[in-house]
Every structure is written in C-alpha cells, then in structure tokens.
Amino acid sequence: MVNVSKDAAGTRLALVTGGGGGIGAAVCRELAQSGYRVVVSDLDAHRAAAVAAGLGAPHAAHAFDVSDEAAVENAFDDIERRHGPVAVLVSAAGLLLFQADGERPLIKNTTLDIWERSFAVNARGVFLCGRAYLRRREARPLAHGRVVTFTSVAAQLGGYRSSASYIAAKSAVLGLTKAMARESAHLGITVNGVAPGLIDTDMLRSTVTSSGALEAAARAIPLGRIGAAQDVAAAVRFLASEEAGYITGSIIDVNGGYRMQ
Ligand SMILES: NC(=O)c1ccc[n+]([C@@H]2O[C@H](COP(=O)([O-])OP(=O)(O)OC[C@H]3O[C@@H](n4cnc5c(N)ncnc54)[C@H](O)[C@@H]3O)[C@@H](O)[C@H]2O)c1
Numbered sequence: 001m002v003n004v005s006k007d008a009a010g011t012r013l014a015l016v017t018g019g020g021g022g023i024g025a026a027v028c029r030e031l032a033q034s035g036y037r038v039v040v041s042d043l044d045a046h047r048a049a050a051v052a053a054g055l056g057a058p059h060a061a062h063a064f065d066v067s068d069e070a071a072v073e074n075a076f077d078d079i080e081r082r083h084g085p086v087a088v089l090v091s092a093a094g095l096l097l098f099q100a101d102g103e104r105p106l107i108k109n110t111t112l113d114i115w116e117r118s119f120a121v122n123a124r125g126v127f128l129c130g131r132a133y134l135r136r137r138e139a140r141p142l143a144h145g146r147v148v149t150f151t152s153v154a155a156q157l158g159g160y161r162s163s164a165s166y167i168a169a170k171s172a173v174l175g176l177t178k179a180m181a182r183e184s185a186h187l188g189i190t191v192n193g194v195a196p197g198l199i200d201t202d203m204l205r206s207t208v209t210s211s212g213a214l215e216a217a218a219r220a221i222p223l224g225r226i227g228a229a230q231d232v233a234a235a236v237r238f239l240a241s242e243e244a245g246y247i248t249g250s251i252i253d254v255n256g257g258y259r260m261q
Pocket of ligand 1: 020095
C-alpha cells in the first residue's frame with residue numbers, strides 16, 4: 001500500500017541539493033513556506049547550514065558532494081534515518097567552470113579535467129541523487145513522489161555565456177529527466193525539470209566580463225529583466241505540489257521569454 005508520505009505532523013520532506021546557492025536557497029525558502037520540511041544540502045557545509053538556520057526548526061542541513069557515489073548513498077541513508085523518507089528531491093546543485101584567465105573555455109581549449117568535472121556535478125550528480133531516491137521509493141513507496149531537475153536555457157540554445165562542457169552536461173539532464181520520468185511513473189512519482197534563463201545569482205555574475213553586460217542582456221529578454229531566484233523557486237514549488245501530478249517528463253522554461261518554443 002502506498003503511504004501518504006507525511007510525518008506525524010503531516011509534513012512532506014524535501015531534499016534540495018545546491019541548497020546553499022542562489023536558486024537553491026530560494027527553493028528551500030519557498031518549499032519551507034509551502035509547508036515542507038526541508039533538508040538543505042550543498043557541497044559547502046557552511047552555506048547549507050546558514051540557509052537551514054535561516055529557515056529555523058524543523059529544517060536541517062546536510063552537506064554532501066552530489067558527484068560522489070558513496071557520499072550520495074550515505075547521505076540518503078542518513079537523511080532518511082534522521083528525518084524520514086524523502087518525498088521531494090530537487091537537484092539544483094550545478095557548476096559552471098572557467099579557464100584560469102576567467103574566460104569561458106572554447107571547445108578547442110577545453111581540458112579533459114574541465115569536461116569531466118562539469119559532467120561529474122551537472123549530470124552524474126543528478127543521476128546519482130535520482131537513483132538513490134528511486135531505489136528508496138521503490139523499497140518504501142510514498143504517494144506524490146516528486147523529482148525536479150535543473151537544466152538550462154544554455155542546453156536548449158547552445159549557450160552564449162556558458163561553456164560546451166556545461167551545455168553538454170545540462171543537455172544530458174534533459175534526456176535523463178525523461179528517462180527517469182518513464183522509469184518511475186509506475187510508482188506514482190513525477191520527474192520534471194526547470195530550464196532557467198538568465199537568473200541573478202553568483203553563477204550568472206561569474207559570466208559577466210564587462211560593465212553593462214547584464215543590462216544589455218536584459219534588453220534581449222522580452223520581459224525586460226534578468227530573472228530572480230524566486231522566479232525559478234515558484235516553478236519548482238508548483239512541480240513539487242500534488243496538483244502537478246499529471247505532469248511528468250516536462251521541462252518548464254523560466255526565462256522571461258528569452259527562448260520560446
Ligand atoms: N543562474 C543562472 O542564470 C542559471 C541558469 C540556468 C541554470 N542554472 C542552474 O540552476 C542551478 C542553481 O544555480 P545557481 O545560479 O543558484 O548557482 P550557484 O552557483 O549560486 O549555486 C550552485 C550551488 O551548487 C553547489 N554545488 C556545486 N558543486 C556541488 C557538488 N559537487 N555537490 C553539491 N553541491 C554542489 C554550490 O556549492 C552552490 O551552492 C544550477 O544547476 C545551475 O546550473 C542557473
């Protein structure tokens with residue numbers, strides 16, 4: 001029988017990777033405000049702890065590296081032992097790497113190290129966390145299971161500001177999201193992604209090489225502004241909700257009209 005996935009207080013548990021980052025932290029706040037109990041996860045333990053402290057009890061932090069297979073499995077075991085089954089997994093951890101001189105690497109200059117590190121976090125990390133979640137929900141089913149992945153407008157457009165390794169890894173997430181959606185549908189779990197456009201976080205600002213570049217970029221966006229982390233968090237909140245239960249294998253664009261399909 002499928003359990004309703006709520007604890008004694010009627011709260012669903014949400015695990016957010018990259019929860020110490022700009023968008024991830026906004027997702028944590030949004031889900032906490034919507035009544036979820038949130039485990040804020042990040043590679044950076046201090047950032048995760050600061051976000052969890054801002055949310056207050058009963059929310060918690062749990063630092064782990066999404067690219068490390070053993071660390072992911074141990075973290076899921078630990079989190080479920082301490083806090084109960086994860087109902088909602090949000091894979092927001094991401095990494096955009098540059099050359100030593102701060103420029104985005106062209107393919108001809110991309111080292112194998114940059115390629116592998118980009119895939120390790122942006123693609124393998126989503127796979128490892130998704131697999132850990134599905135294994136546990138198959139063993140202990142819950143109603144309204146949800147996975148939300150993070151791809152990017154860079155994957156959809158070929159990217160103007162990011163690098164080939166990032167674009168390719170985020171493209172892998174587009175396919176993985178659909179594969180995961182098919183393989184988990186029998187459990188009543190939906191798997192969807194968000195594809196942010198230009199969102200004002202450290203990651204976006206790391207791509208800015210000249211003054212006025214962001215203002216110029218904003219002028220190319222039909223809604224006339226760079227997005228806020230909260231814009232993305234609202235889409236994640238919807239995909240995590242019970243009312244989004246007939247949506248799976250989809251990607252929601254959150255880009256101000258920058259790319260319309
Ligand atoms: N900001 C944008 O314009 C934009 C656009 C499209 C997609 N995205 C995607 O949105 C997501 C959130 O991005 P953001 O803008 O908040 O970036 P951010 O750099 O502010 O946050 C990313 C977080 O991921 C964490 N992280 C990195 N490697 C990790 C690892 N190995 N294990 C666990 N955590 C790790 C970082 O510590 C950081 O806190 C990312 O997946 C990013 O690729 C962002």
